[in-house]
Amino acid sequence: MELELSELGKKSDYLTQYDASLLFPIPRLIKREELGLSQKVNFSGVDIWSSFEISWLNSKGKPEVRVGVFEISSDSENIIESKSFKLYLNSFNNTKFHSESEVTALMKSDLSQAANGEVIVRLIKLSEYDCTFVNGFSGVNLDVLDVEINEYMTNPSLLKCASELIVEETLTSDLLKSNCLVTNQPDWGSVMISYKGAQIDHESLLKYIISFRDHNEFHEQCVERIYTDIMKHCQPEKLLVYARYTRRGGLDINPLRSSLSELEIDEALKNLRLVRQ
Numbered sequence: 001m002e003l004e005l006s007e008l009g010k011k012s013d014y015l016t017q018y019d020a021s022l023l024f025p026i027p028r029l030i031k032r033e034e035l036g037l038s039q040k041v042n043f044s045g046v047d048i049w050s051s052f053e054i055s056w057l058n059s060k061g062k063p064e065v066r067v068g069v070f071e072i073s074s075d076s077e078n079i080i081e082s083k084s085f086k087l088y089l090n091s092f093n094n095t096k097f098h099s100e101s102e103v104t105a106l107m108k109s110d111l112s113q114a115a116n117g118e119v120i121v122r123l124i125k126l127s128e129y130d131c132t133f134v135n136g137f138s139g140v141n142l143d144v145l146d147v148e149i150n151e152y153m154t155n156p157s158l159l160k161c162a163s164e165l166i167v168e169e170t171l172t173s174d175l176l177k178s179n180c181l182v183t184n185q186p187d188w189g190s191v192m193i194s195y196k197g198a199q200i201d202h203e204s205l206l207k208y209i210i211s212f213r214d215h216n217e218f219h220e221q222c223v224e225r226i227y228t229d230i231m232k233h234c235q236p237e238k239l240l241v242y243a244r245y246t247r248r249g250g251l252d253i254n255p256l257r258s259s260l261s262e263l264e265i266d267e268a269l270k271n272l273r274l275v276r277q
Helices: 029-034 082-090 100-115 202-210 219-234
Strands: 025-027 044-057 063-073 078-080 119-124 161-179 186-200 238-245 251-258
Touching (some): 078 082, 186 202, 219 251
Antiparallel strands (some): 063 119
16 A cells, blocks of 8 residues: 555644544555565564544533553554544544444444454543553663764664673663654654563664664554564564654554563553653
């Protein structure tokens, strides 16, 4: 599917009557082939979307507001382009529904069809929204390293191991920045890399993360690139890469990829909200 057909980077009408056709799917395979990945990838994971601009009208015409959390499996065929997701959610604003369960079921059906995979939908009352707010990921923060940087286009050859010593550690950085694939607008994020294997050289990993600074790719694709590059160049026994991005248009996207099965991924990780979120 051609990205030029999406609304991304264009002036769009603000539609307030429900319209599922606004959703714009993008095949994951396009970028995975670029990374040398086939349909069957070597990781499991989820894209966690948080939305803070969800509203509809009840049967009496009174607005309801919710926070939405959407989990899209990395096994789904498509990602959903973020502007189309926002426009889709906006289309509920002046549409009447009999119940919250009707809205939830409709969103689940529409999003699962667009992703061509099951999507979990949770709509949460503001008074009941409960998550874990933290200043940053737990782990060793690489940003304190005094390194000289001269590459701002992603370069996996920067990655190297410090030694053959097998370690288990979690490394974090708040210096992840890339640009939208279409609009070139900046995307800001924090990344956590947890692994078991030959110790990764910390300076080389930080330089690699910063090398995304002028790189153009969607959030989900950046995280899969980080995961694939670390696996190829450092060959850890276990690996988890999780990025939480700042909000844009009331939405934030938080991709997680892991060599563990989805059932083994700590649910507490999915519930984090970082200081910039």
